[in-house]
Amino acid sequence: MIEFHGYFRSSSSYRCRIALNLKRLESRFHPVHLLRDGGQQKGDAYKALNPQMLVPAFEVDGHVLTQSPAILEWLDETYPEPPLLPQDTMLRADVRAFCAAIGCDIHPLQNLRVLQYLAEEFGAGPDAKNAWCQRWIGDGLAACEALLARRPAARFCFGDTPGMADIYLVPQVFSAARFNVDLSAMPRLRAIHAACEALPAFADAHPARQPDAE
Numbered sequence: 001m002i003e004f005h006g007y008f009r010s011s012s013s014y015r016c017r018i019a020l021n022l023k024r025l026e027s028r029f030h031p032v033h034l035l036r037d038g039g040q041q042k043g044d045a046y047k048a049l050n051p052q053m054l055v056p057a058f059e060v061d062g063h064v065l066t067q068s069p070a071i072l073e074w075l076d077e078t079y080p081e082p083p084l085l086p087q088d089t090m091l092r093a094d095v096r097a098f099c100a101a102i103g104c105d106i107h108p109l110q111n112l113r114v115l116q117y118l119a120e121e122f123g124a125g126p127d128a129k130n131a132w133c134q135r136w137i138g139d140g141l142a143a144c145e146a147l148l149a150r151r152p153a154a155r156f157c158f159g160d161t162p163g164m165a166d167i168y169l170v171p172q173v174f175s176a177a178r179f180n181v182d183l184s185a186m187p188r189l190r191a192i193h194a195a196c197e198a199l200p201a202f203a204d205a206h207p208a209r210q211p212d213a214e
Contacts, residue, residue, distance in 0.1 A: 001205075003059035003077040005049065007034050008210035011107055012068035013056045017210075019072050022162065023079045026080065027058075031212035034112055044072035070190035072164065084164040090091055095158055095165050098147055102168040106140035109133075109176055133179035140178060144169070145186040155195050162196060170196050 002020070006013030020027055032055050033040045035092040038048060041053045050057045050066050058065040058074075065071050075085040085092050089145045110133045118124035118132060148157060159164035176183060185192055186201065196202040207213055 004028065004031045004056060005046070005059070006033050006056040008207045008213045009030055010034070010052075010055050011110075011175055014174065014205060014207060015068045015167050016056050016058075016075075017205035018167045018170065018202055019075050019084065021205055022082060022084070022167075024074060025075070025079060029211060030137040036206055044138070062087060069099070071168065076164070082161070085169065086158065091158065093165065096167045098144065098157065099168045100142060101144055101147065102172050106137055106172060107175075109136040124149070130179050133175075134181050136177060137172070137181045139178050141172065141181070141183065141186055141189060143188050148188050148192075156192055162180070162199065162202070166192065166196050166202075169193065170202055170205075 004016065004020075006029065008014065008031070014027065025146060032046055034055070037043070039053075039056060041050075046057075047053055049059070049064055049094055052066060054066070056066075056071065065074055066140060073085065085095060115124075115129050115132075118129055124132070127148075151158070154160055156162045157169060169189065173189065174185070197206075203209070
């Protein structure tokens with residue numbers, strides 16, 4: 001059994017929930033509230049599990065897996081059906097680049113600890129933090145729209161079945177909505193997001209449907 005430590009609103013945890021659903025894998029969920037008690041991820045017990053004090057973390061057969069990109073790759077290698085990455089090596093590189101555009105260039109700048117630092121060290125209030133997120137999420141998703149515009153039209157990011165790119169995109173669109181990012185100039189991303197949300201694997205992974213949702 002996979003022991004899944006996560007938080008309902010965490011984009012990285014959201015990705016893992018989608019992947020588990022697509023793979024039809026069971027897990028036992030352990031909520032880690034990132035704000036309660038000063039941040040439960042900072043407590044001694046969780047810090048011993050993951051010294052980075054980040055979610056998600058998977059416990060599997062005595063191993064602790066951290067960082068959602070590594071967890072997702074492990075899931076795809078260990079449970080190859082349905083595949084999350086294409087077989088073609090060039091296309092696989094394109095998918096990984098798309099995922100990195102979100103996971104490396106957008107998501108870290110909206111991370112809770114970054115927003116807390118902006119508030120604590122620079123006095124950024126809610127409006128300033130929203131403006132920060134709107135700038136970097138908006139710019140990043142506009143680049144993702146342009147990347148997909150180079151490709152033939154498809155139901156999902158890289159074809160007619162959902163995969164790794166969609167797993168990254170949907171949580172990022174959720175975050176965009178949280179921070180009131182205007183996606184009106186991104187019709188392809190909006191259409192793909194709608195196609196994903198129509199699937200139970202994505203709908204059931206939505207933060208509002210999690211046991212620790214608030």
